[in-house]
Amino acid sequence: MAGIVGYGAYIPRKRIKAEEIARQWGRDAASIEKGLLLREKSVPGLDEDTITISVAAGRAALDRAGIDPQRVGALYIGSESHPYAVKPSGTIVVEALGVGPRVHVADFEFACKAGTEAMFVALGLVESGRVEYAMGIGADTSQGAPNDALEFSASAGGAAYLFGREALLADVLETYSYTTDTPDFWRREGEFYPRHGGRFTGEPAYFKHVLAASRGILEKTGLKPKDFRYAVFHMPNGKFPLNAGKTLGFTPQQMETGWLVPTMGNTYSGSSPTGLAAVLDVAAPDDLILITSFGSGAASDSFVLRATALLPERRGRARTVRSMLDHPTRYLTYGQYASYREKIILND
Amino acid sequence: MPSPRYWREVPSRFRLEAVRCRRCGKPSFPARTICPACRGTEFEQIGLTREGTVITSTVLHVAPDEFAMETPYAVAIVETPEGARLMAQLVDCEPSEVKPGLPVALEFRLIRQEGHGGILCYGHKAVPAGA
Amino acid sequence: MRDVAIVGVGMTRFGELWETSLRDLFVQAASDALHSARADHLEAVFIGNMSAGQFVGQEHLGPLLVDHLGMVGVAAGRVESACASGGLALRTAFVEVASGMSDLVMAAGVEKMTDTADVTEVLATASDQELEAYHGITFPGLYAMIARAHMEKHGTTEEDLSWVSVKNHRHGALNPKAQFPAEVTLEAVMRSSMVADPLRLLHCSPVSDGAAAVLLCPLDQAKQYTDRPVRIRASGLATGTMALADRKDIAVLDAVQRSAQRAFTMAGLTPADMHLAEVHDCFAIAEICCVEALGLVAPGTGKSAARTGETALGGRIPVNTSGGLKAKGHPVGATGIAQAIELVEQLRGEAGARQVRGARIGLAQNMGGSGASSVVHIFEGS
Numbered sequence: 001m002a003g004i005v006g007y008g009a010y011i012p013r014k015r016i017k018a019e020e021i022a023r024q025w026g027r028d029a030a031s032i033e034k035g036l037l038l039r040e041k042s043v044p045g046l047d048e049d050t051i052t053i054s055v056a057a058g059r060a061a062l063d064r065a066g067i068d069p070q071r072v073g074a075l076y077i078g079s080e081s082h083p084y085a086v087k088p089s090g091t092i093v094v095e096a097l098g099v100g101p102r103v104h105v106a107d108f109e110f111a112c113k114a115g116t117e118a119m120f121v122a123l124g125l126v127e128s129g130r131v132e133y134a135m136g137i138g139a140d141t142s143q144g145a146p147n148d149a150l151e152f153s154a155s156a157g158g159a160a161y162l163f164g165r166e167a168l169l170a171d172v173l174e175t176y177s178y179t180t181d182t183p184d185f186w187r188r189e190g191e192f193y194p195r196h197g198g199r200f201t202g203e204p205a206y207f208k209h210v211l212a213a214s215r216g217i218l219e220k221t222g223l224k225p226k227d228f229r230y231a232v233f234h235m236p237n238g239k240f241p242l243n244a245g246k247t248l249g250f251t252p253q254q255m256e257t258g259w260l261v262p263t264m265g266n267t268y269s270g271s272s273p274t275g276l277a278a279v280l281d282v283a284a285p286d287d288l289i290l291i292t293s294f295g296s297g298a299a300s301d302s303f304v305l306r307a308t309a310l311l312p313e314r315r316g317r318a319r320t321v322r323s324m325l326d327h328p329t330r331y332l333t334y335g336q337y338a339s340y341r342e343k344i345i346l347n348d
Numbered sequence: 349m350p351s352p353r354y355w356r357e358v359p360s361r362f363r364l365e366a367v368r369c370r371r372c373g374k375p376s377f378p379a380r381t382i383c384p385a386c387r388g389t390e391f392e393q394i395g396l397t398r399e400g401t402v403i404t405s406t407v408l409h410v411a412p413d414e415f416a417m418e419t420p421y422a423v424a425i426v427e428t429p430e431g432a433r434l435m436a437q438l439v440d441c442e443p444s445e446v447k448p449g450l451p452v453a454l455e456f457r458l459i460r461q462e463g464h465g466g467i468l469c470y471g472h473k474a475v476p477a478g479a
Numbered sequence: 480m481r482d483v484a485i486v487g488v489g490m491t492r493f494g495e496l497w498e499t500s501l502r503d504l505f506v507q508a509a510s511d512a513l514h515s516a517r518a519d520h521l522e523a524v525f526i527g528n529m530s531a532g533q534f535v536g537q538e539h540l541g542p543l544l545v546d547h548l549g550m551v552g553v554a555a556g557r558v559e560s561a562c563a564s565g566g567l568a569l570r571t572a573f574v575e576v577a578s579g580m581s582d583l584v585m586a587a588g589v590e591k592m593t594d595t596a597d598v599t600e601v602l603a604t605a606s607d608q609e610l611e612a613y614h615g616i617t618f619p620g621l622y623a624m625i626a627r628a629h630m631e632k633h634g635t636t637e638e639d640l641s642w643v644s645v646k647n648h649r650h651g652a653l654n655p656k657a658q659f660p661a662e663v664t665l666e667a668v669m670r671s672s673m674v675a676d677p678l679r680l681l682h683c684s685p686v687s688d689g690a691a692a693v694l695l696c697p698l699d700q701a702k703q704y705t706d707r708p709v710r711i712r713a714s715g716l717a718t719g720t721m722a723l724a725d726r727k728d729i730a731v732l733d734a735v736q737r738s739a740q741r742a743f744t745m746a747g748l749t750p751a752d753m754h755l756a757e758v759h760d761c762f763a764i765a766e767i768c769c770v771e772a773l774g775l776v777a778p779g780t781g782k783s784a785a786r787t788g789e790t791a792l793g794g795r796i797p798v799n800t801s802g803g804l805k806a807k808g809h810p811v812g813a814t815g816i817a818q819a820i821e822l823v824e825q826l827r828g829e830a831g832a833r834q835v836r837g838a839r840i841g842l843a844q845n846m847g848g849s850g851a852s853s854v855v856h857i858f859e860g861s
């Protein structure tokens with residue numbers, strides 16, 4: 001059986017509070033905090049991007065696995081904010097991690113789902129025996145347009161998963177994907193900010209795909225929501241994942257560990273993978289875990305995992321998600337945030 | 349920055365690859381052909397630990413154009429446990445709190461970029477240990 | 480080796496000389512030097528220049544500048560050692576004459592800095608590009624690190640740094656060629672804007688345009704050109720590690736120590752024999768480190784020498800009577816030659832209000848980068 005042999009996450013240390021963004025635009029902070037359940041979000045520095053986040057998360061995954069990086073045969077990065085339009089992020093990440101050059105590398109993009117997409121492909125290659133180890137990373141430094149609802153959520157962070165067949169920290173019991181063409185959210189080449197269909201991103205997009213994939217994997221495995229200790233659903237805001245989970249029959253207790261969005265924001269391709277990392281930081285042997293991602297466009301990937309006895313002794317080799325999330329170094333003003341996110345027009 | 353000049357430095361910039369002189373034990377970062385201490389030419393390959401302590405530092409308020417949007421920022425000389433010293437920006441902290449002896453971790457970061465069209469240049473920056 | 484003398488000097492005003500190009504700066508200084516020695520020919524010209532290529536997009540200064548001097552055909556070339564380029568040009572000319580290769584040689588220095596938008600970045604090319612400048616450090620930043628290390632080790636204070644600026648501006652106020660011929664108060668220095676903590680704007684030498692030139696010939700031919708030749712008793716050139724991180728002690732400029740030792744040995748003199756000195760105060764901390772490294776003050780007393788007046792005009796060993804780089808200006812390639820000119824004027828007794836009474840022997844120390852190169856010359860009046 002194949003599964004996770006190492007995992008790691010990285011969340012930038014700067015934050016901006018929802019009330020600071022609301023103040024800038026004359027909006028009502030309380031309604032955003034109550035309506036979307038968003039209190040603050042991570043903000044990358046000028047020196048942090050999908051590549052640096054991937055390196056930090058990937059290094060933690062290698063540290064937890066304790067394997068020679070040269071044995072990694074494939075590495076995939078899912079992101080909608082690859083720093084280059086043309087030129088891979090993955091090549092930089094493998095060089096920094098000491099992986100390769102005998103390695104297959106690709107950058108994926110599928111809105112917020114690209115991270116689990118990278119995990120799915122990495123897992124498949126390991127299961128097939130094509131490579132010994134493969135890493136799938138989801139990371140983003142996403143941008144929401146100024147004064148758009150997305151500005152309250154679009155944040156930065158990511159997680160990396162190293163798959164193998166021995167010394168597993170979690171078995172991957174099943175996967176399930178559900179994909180249709182649904183133009184709920186997009187960004188054309190050369191556009192700085194994404195556009196979205198407003199409320200169209202909800203029912204026909206997020207909920208349809210998250211529920212279909214989750215129900216599909218439950219049916220395929222014969223498991224019931226009560227069989228799971230933890231469930232993680234993609235977190236575009238605070239409310240959507242809780243509603244989806246509730247509809248499926250999951251309790252808030254099952255969801256709270258991986259529900260990071262109120263203080264992390266939406267890390268897009270890194271969202272549900274980072275939620276899963278927070279779960280692995282605390283899961284006990286034999287705990288069952290459901291993770292369902294969502295990417296606009298649109299699709300969901302579901303994974304069912306079972307923690308192993310090795311997990312508790314390996315997780316201490318790298319920082320936990322909570323330790324990163326709960327210790328920001330600096331809260332930004334909107335002006336500082338605008339500068340860090342390069343929203344201020346400068347000459348080249 | 350021209351691509352070849354940047355690319356050539358990848359082993360030290362990305363992986364902190366260094367060497368230790370087999371004759372006198374002095375570490376050199378990045379690798380050198382001749383040991384600056386004893387002129388020895390036999391080296392052992394080592395990788396620097398991604399941590400260290402601040403030897404000295406400054407806080408820049410006036411920067412080259414490429415770094416102008418980052419001011420004020422701290423730059424420090426950091427010594428790794430191997431005894432190698434390197435210069436790095438110190439980030440994710442109040443620049444004024446950087447003092448000699450501060451333990452730091454070295455993280456992979458974007459160091460510089462030339463406008464919106466040039467290559468992105470990565471390397472390591474220091475952050476206070478445990479930050 | 481033959482004894483060598485300086486027999487002519489010429490220098491532009493230093494400052495923001497918007498209407499004057501690099502070539503015109505050189506021609507002014509070089510013509511004045513020739514005129515002062517009543518010389519109408521040259522055998523060789525060595526031009527100290529840090530970075531005309533980056534400042535004004537012009538390399539190949541040797542033929543360009545002698546062409547504009549109306550002396551096509553003369554042997555000429557540029558020498559470079561960052562901010563010590565002028566000092567290196569002087570040494571090169573000294574060796575050319577001392578060796579017997581040529582009899583009348585010009586050592587010049589020129590820099591045109593104000594044509595460039597990002598002077599900070601150009602200057603930073605004198606640091607290690609891959610290990611230092613890559614990470615966004617600047618020259619003030621490198622000297623700020625030296626300052627902090629000095630503060631840590633010797634208890635040097637921001638006020639100590641500021642007294643260096645106050646003293647050098649006091650001297651510069653007496654120098655009509657200075658970029659800032661005006662005094663500054665201690666309070667003004669300590670309130671000036673922060674550039675690289677702990678160095679403030681008024682701890683830093685300015686961005687300047689300027690040129691300077693001296694004429695060298697064998698001492699026994701000097702009377703053809705001047706009644707008052709100034710003999711070059713010694714030249715010492717040394718290097719230190721390029722990267723600041725590689726220095727054993729960041730607060731010590733060991734290249735300066737080495738260059739001084741070489742010069743003192745060659746001259747058969749000691750620091751106590753010096754009546755005055757021009758030292759490379761690109762930043763206030765540099766003067767503190769240099770007067771110690773040169774042995775002009777007792778170890779550990781560099782920090783207080785400006786405050787106590789030991790290195791001020793009228794003090795035991797006046798340093799930077801010209802105003803130094805701080806007040807006189809620092810067109811980098813010209814600085815080493817301008818220092819020599821201050822020594823020549825002092826040793827000839829022509830320094831006017833800045834005159835050090837009885838001055839007969841003095842030294843000039845010119846430094847490149849964060850102290851990776853240093854050149855010391857010792858001069859003696861006749």
Ligand SMILES: [Zn+2]
Nearest residue numbers: 369372383386
């Ligand atoms: Zn050695």
